[in-house]
Amino acid sequence: MDFELKRLRPQEAASAKVDALLALVPSDFRAGDDALSVLIQGALDGEHLKADAGTTLSMYGAPRIAAPRVVLAGIGDGGGKALRKSVAVAMAELRRTPAKTLLVCVAGTGEPPSWVGAVTQAIDEACYTYETTRTKPDACKLRKITVGTQHEASARPAFAQAQAVAAGINLAREWGNRPGNHATPTLLAGAAQALAGKKSPVRCEVLGPKEVAKLGMGAFQAVARGSEEALRFIVLEYRGGPKSQPPVALIGKGITFDSGGISLKPAADMDEMKFDMSGAASVLGVFRALSDLRPKVNVVGLIPACENLPDGRAVKPGDVVTSMSGQTIEILNTDAEGRLVLCDALTYARRFKPRAMVDIATLTGACVIALGGVRSGMFSTDDALAGALEQAGNTSGDLCWRMPLDDDYAEGLKTNFADMANVAGRAAGAVTAAKFLQKFVGDTPWAHLDIAGTAWLSGKAKGSTGRPVGLLLQYLLDQQVPAEQPAGKARKKVRQ
Known part of the structure; x- marks a missing residue:
């Protein structure tokens, strides 16, 4: 166009x-x-x-x-x-x-x-x-x-930004819309590598099963075991800010098709589980726009990509796996797989010493019940980060809503057989999923965006929305450090 x-x-x-x-x-x-x-x-x-x-x-x-x-x-x-x-x-x-x-x-x-x-x-x-x-x-x-x-002259910056944002959103929609056999982990990795051309400010590294095993990502590996498609761990980097500036880490759930595994989903509407990599697609979309806009900010994008399918090698309910962090997890429900791939990606993200981590995932049906398709659910351990994301959502029109993270919600994750279980029952399912992820973020300011209700539309208008690319891009643009401001100054962290 x-x-x-x-x-x-x-x-x-x-x-x-x-x-x-x-x-x-x-x-x-x-x-x-x-x-x-x-x-x-x-x-x-x-x-x-x-x-x-x-x-x-x-x-x-x-x-x-x-x-x-x-x-x-x-x-x-x-x-x-x-x-x-x-x-x-x-x-x-x-x-x-x-x-x-x-x-x-x-x-x-x-x-x-x-x-x-x-x-x-x-x-x-x-x-x-x-x-x-x-x-x-x-x-x-x-x-x-x-x-x-x-007012052509004064409108030109907004005009250029709008085109870049739209290009990012449409790339996310494209990969979200592709069926599982046209959006395998390998193909998704290829899309990431395509963003890192010779003249691009984006850099890309793709890790395969051997590298992931060496890192000790046992939770991620467990989800991928039931599929013949090899997993991929995608690392994207954009360095537009000062070298001393810690990056923002974006972590996108990349389940390219989710059958539920042994805890098999109902057949009706299972085709829509091709959208379960919408978090990953949004990270690709953000980096597509960053390559055009080139803002003065440093960003890392991480995508753990695999399929969740049942076969003789698939992980079973009751199995215990060891995550990259060393914490053990009892897998009570194999359909709660997104948090398993994300927890290892969050642990990996901490090696970049980011100033903030934001994970994006079509994580829970409970969030759809809570917020529908209007706002994405947002959970955060840091008031400043939560406020910045909320403001970015309001500015971009890609809205989110902050949800609670009280420690009492984590009680249901306790188990006799591991450090934690991967599910905690039906009540407050979106919150308990976020509490699971919180166990892997340490002291880094962190936010979790549950986009299960906003990433795609069903029915006659079925298709990816490209959300929350607009929100994430606006947040990153707002985080640019002026030349006179010290780049590495840490924000005060406020725990709930």
Whole structure:
């Protein structure tokens, strides 16, 4: 997709030679004397259009408008949420047309602040089409999109950032959408290596079964035992900040297909377990965007990738394994495998001496029950880290909600046969899963994002959402260290 940012005066939109014109109409629309304003004012006066977010009016051959197809879209107060909603509805209409070139602008004499970034990202995401395993995909026909604004110079940084974020989100969606046989651990490792080209600031190392065994990652190895597909442990590094700056470590769950293992899942909807590597996909998406944006921050990405399948070698309920940390784990439920691969990855992450660790995982159905698909569950041992992630979610529109981590929740993880069990019963399942992971983070500020409810959509709209790439990128951009600020200064840690 070819995007262009162009300085555009309100009266110039009507004469633009494009296949389609998308005019955004705020609730405080102030009409000028140009043809587009006259058209919109007439639609508002005749109650054919409302300026509420998500309302649209499509027309063909509008008088005095050069573009043959025009879509008017209300954007309400012009806030980020309203803009994303309106663009999604408008692009659904435009994708059904043969239009190849599009101009998008805010109609009237005023522009809401920060609209360029929100609209550019929303359009780019709306144009994504999954094609890998389809012979006749319903591809978006748009090839060039011009974003017209009166404030081109000041909007350019947001424009560039929006494109990079959208590219990262769409990469995460692509790998999340791929079926298990097209997204094996080896293929996922290949996608990571592709991010580390000659001119890329990203570096990649891939460890196989022998290297993982040498590291003593017994919990990770146990999950992979039932599959013929070899596990991969993927290490990504981006060094954009000072050498003295400790990195942020992102750890993404990479279960490329989850049958539940011996604790087999029900057959209904098991196909959706291809999405169980959405945490890993989000890490790939973040690094894709980092390579474009090149912020002044250091980041490490870790992906423990394997399948969870049942066969004669698969781990059994009641088996006890030894994690990389040396702690032993009784596996009471083999379908609670995500925390087993993550615990070894968290232990490995500590060797980088990170200033913060954030793991991302489609971990529990309990989090879906608690928060649905609106917000990701966020657990943290550090108030500053939790606050920064929450703020990043609010800024990006990729929302999360902080959940409790009281020590009482860990009581159910006690067992007579190991240092801990991997499950603690049905009650507060998302919290007890987080308490399990907390046992492997030490004193490093840590957060866990449970994205089981937000990583994909079911039903007719089935597909990956690419979340929480937007949240994570905004958090990393917010962590850039100004040149005058000491890089290695530690944050005060506050335990709950």
